Amino acid sequence: MKKFIVTPWEVSGDIDYDKLIKEFGTEKITDKLLKRIEKHTGELHWLLRRKIFFSHRDMNWILDNYEKKNKFFLYTGRAPSGLTHLGHLVPWIFAQWLQEKFNVEMWFQIPDDEKFLFKPKLTLEDTKHYAYDNILDIIALGFDPKKTKIFLDTEYAKVMYPLALEISKKITLSTARAVFGFKNEMNIGAIFYTSMQSVPAILPSVLKKKNIPCLIPHAIDQDAHFRVSRDVLPKLGYYKPAAIHCRFLSGLSGPHGKMSSSDPKDINTIFATDSAKTVEHKIKKYAFSGGQPTIKEHKEKGGNPDVDVSYQYLTFFEPSDKKLKKIYEDYKSGAILTSELKGICIETINKFLKEHQKKRELAKKNIEKFMLRA
């Protein structure tokens, strides 16, 4: 087995998600848990049915409380280092569904401080600029303005900072090193930052002066931060936040790893603002294919959908299980060629992005309805 790495700052290699569950000490999402969720939601989102959300911490506790009419709130975030890409949207699409089905609040952190501290080249102006750009993508996904609060760390710091101080006082340098692998060259702001990422997990409890369970939908690479939160927050008298974790959408160039905006731009990443033509070009030219070298061979032996990036993208963006199953079988048998599979993928992504981009335009005049201001 090749080595793989999953930390908040680096994701690489061929990720073994079962192994991550063991290493991080999370729990697998079982069919039993899915049934329990479905009892409340009436249906299961395809990201759950396909186990793209595959792991959790304390989901049963969240549901125990929910069933006792003690509602949870959702918390997630986006550190603004560039334009939003398809991979970023995955946990947010699911979070919006959770908000709708459980009728709960969403607290959405935009840690512009984080990317300023971790990306040598970015200024605070840059991260703020990307923050307001990325917020359009968040709003476009359909979060309820009455139940959603979005805030930038630098702007909402007046409220967050005292809480971050309480949290930071309970984290030693040796814990931070052990959890995050910080080296001596690291700036001290970056070491402090994790305290800011813990704050939203208690923010509604503090503001409403009662403990409210928190559920964090996020990609598994952020788990390190929340291991710290779960250790520290009870010491301050709050609940441990629960979490539900998704896998990564890979870049165009291969079935493994995660799509990243820092990759050589147009080669590996599809942005939420890419035109239909650009998407078509990128998928045709760069999407890693599970097909055979020649059409003749492909028709004889069939393709491999399990490593094919276009197929993988369909598992994230095509809602119909029936359609997906047929595509899988037809590609595997050789009945459809790579060019045809890419065509289906292009059509699906472009259909999604067309809607998204329309809503993104409309979001421009609604930003203030979502912003939490100090």
Ligand code: TRP
């Ligand atoms: N650190 C995350 C990132 O790099 C941003 C973030 C802040 C976040 N709070 C979060 C992500 C809560 C998931 C859940 O993008």
